[in-house]
Amino acid sequence: MLALDAGAYASRWRHRHPGEKALLSLGLLVVTVALPPWPGALFCGVAALALLLGPARVGARIVWRVVRIPLGFILAGAVPLLVAVGGDPWLALDPAGLRPAAELVGRAIAALLCLVLFAATTPLADVVPRLHRLGVPPAVTEIAGIVYRLLFQLLESVRVVREAQAIRLGFRTWRTTYRSLAGQGAAIFVRAFDRARRLEQGLAARGYDGELRVQVAAQPVSRAFVAATLVLLAGIVALTLLVVRA
Amino acid sequence: MHIAEGYLPPLHAAAWTVAAAPFVVHGARAVVRRVREDPDSKLLLGAAGAFSFVLSALKIPSVTGSCSHPTGTGLGAVLFRPPVMALLGTIVLFFQAVLLAHGGLTTLGANVFSMAIVGPWVAYGVYRLTRKAGGGLGLGVFLAAALGDLATYCVTSVQLGLAFPDPVSGTGGAVVKFLSIFAVTQIPLAISEGLLTVLIVRLLVRVSPDDLARLGIRTRTSEEVAA
Numbered sequence: 001m002l003a004l005d006a007g008a009y010a011s012r013w014r015h016r017h018p019g020e021k022a023l024l025s026l027g028l029l030v031v032t033v034a035l036p037p038w039p040g041a042l043f044c045g046v047a048a049l050a051l052l053l054g055p056a057r058v059g060a061r062i063v064w065r066v067v068r069i070p071l072g073f074i075l076a077g078a079v080p081l082l083v084a085v086g087g088d089p090w091l092a093l094d095p096a097g098l099r100p101a102a103e104l105v106g107r108a109i110a111a112l113l114c115l116v117l118f119a120a121t122t123p124l125a126d127v128v129p130r131l132h133r134l135g136v137p138p139a140v141t142e143i144a145g146i147v148y149r150l151l152f153q154l155l156e157s158v159r160v161v162r163e164a165q166a167i168r169l170g171f172r173t174w175r176t177t178y179r180s181l182a183g184q185g186a187a188i189f190v191r192a193f194d195r196a197r198r199l200e201q202g203l204a205a206r207g208y209d210g211e212l213r214v215q216v217a218a219q220p221v222s223r224a225f226v227a228a229t230l231v232l233l234a235g236i237v238a239l240t241l242l243v244v245r246a
Numbered sequence: 247m248h249i250a251e252g253y254l255p256p257l258h259a260a261a262w263t264v265a266a267a268p269f270v271v272h273g274a275r276a277v278v279r280r281v282r283e284d285p286d287s288k289l290l291l292g293a294a295g296a297f298s299f300v301l302s303a304l305k306i307p308s309v310t311g312s313c314s315h316p317t318g319t320g321l322g323a324v325l326f327r328p329p330v331m332a333l334l335g336t337i338v339l340f341f342q343a344v345l346l347a348h349g350g351l352t353t354l355g356a357n358v359f360s361m362a363i364v365g366p367w368v369a370y371g372v373y374r375l376t377r378k379a380g381g382g383l384g385l386g387v388f389l390a391a392a393l394g395d396l397a398t399y400c401v402t403s404v405q406l407g408l409a410f411p412d413p414v415s416g417t418g419g420a421v422v423k424f425l426s427i428f429a430v431t432q433i434p435l436a437i438s439e440g441l442l443t444v445l446i447v448r449l450l451v452r453v454s455p456d457d458l459a460r461l462g463i464r465t466r467t468s469e470e471v472a473a
Contacts, residue, residue: 041252080424114252140333143281150296174307186453
């Protein structure tokens with residue numbers, strides 16, 4: 001299981017309408033990116049983290065497991081902002097770059113937390129079949145649904161193949177490692193197409209007419225949640241503008 | 247090479263989304279047409295998408311001791327063609343954002359542009375040119391995967407350079423900075439991805455030449471079968 005997907009099914013907001021959670025977390029995300037990072041990103045990041053750990057009940061361990069790899073990229077990507085090139089000397093530390101680098105890191109961390117707020121509370125199985133309401137063609141959402149269903153089986157296959165290779169000393173040298181990795185790649189290809197063929201046969205036997213109908217559980221939209229979201233977003237915008245003007 | 251969530255200023259994020267949109271819409275139209283003619287191809291396209299996602303989750307050992315992930319762009323482009331990859335790549339990048347927090351939703355357009363559009367087109371172009379010039383399947387696949395990967399990394403550096411220009415030398419200097427900081431991991435990764443892709447294709451030629459033939463990849467085995 002992927003940490004975010006497992007978290008989404010275990011979260012307390014699991015049964016809320018995906019639209020509510022999208023409004024809240026993607027609203028926060030848009031506000032984070034659009035407002036000046038100081039103090040807008042700080043407010044949004046704190047709000048997202050508090051919502052994650054508080055009402056949504058996503059464990060701190062899951063949040064840390066999910067954010068630590070993107071954090072590395074965020075920090076590495078900010079390093080070029082600290083140096084200036086092309087002057088004399090050609091490469092020099094630029095003290096003026098500290099502020100934009102800090103703003104960039106702050107905004108990116110806040111945005112990451114907003115993304116995690118959505119991803120760790122909303123299973124994709126609830127989102128994908130509803131995407132056609134946003135104008136995505138049904139054929140595309142159906143393909144995305146098949147990708148979602150197949151990828152967990154394939155990830156499990158890779159895990160099993162990797163374990164079998166490790167037991168047979170498949171990762172002892174660079175040479176064997178590459179051979180083993182190629183084996184994993186080829187195994188996923190063969191299994192993905194084999195699964196697709198079997199699905200094809202199974203569907204044909206059940207009268208497949210070109211449409212994959214999936215039952216989507218009806219979830220009512222909570223007006224209180226939507227209202228609270230709008231108040232929170234408006235509050236953050238107003239507070240940020242107040243601090244910036246002061 | 248994903249640009250993380252919230253990394254790009256709003257105008258840049260919007261501009262890259264607009265730039266990527268026509269390619270993705272074109273890919274989606276091609277897929278919808280294909281599915282209407284042959285409803286079964288939906289499942290094969292789903293398989294191709296899941297394959298791309300899981301391929302990019304393989305861990306390649308890198309020189310620096312850490313692990314890197316292949317982009318899978320080159321192999322995907324050679325197997326499934328760039329227009330289809332524009333759509334499948336978008337689906338995969340969306341899933342990577344919401345399942346792994348790699349990349350993001352505001353940066354989806356920029357990431358789609360580099361990884362699902364430029365990378366596949368460069369890879370496919372290089373593959374076709376190599377095959378036309380008489381190069382073998384192995385050489386074509388190696389160059390496609392390695393150069394597709396490098397193209398992706400160059401586009402990402404340009405995207406970041408445009409967003410964060412250098413105070414002295416402007417956008418050009420910033421692009422050089424981003425290119426050189428990511429070169430440490432990306433150039434060895436491009437070469438390893440090229441090698442790995444060759445090994446994967448060699449295995450596939452041996453174990454499932456029929457699937458490759460169905461995807462339009464000419465191998466010696468499939469030609470013998472056809473003859």
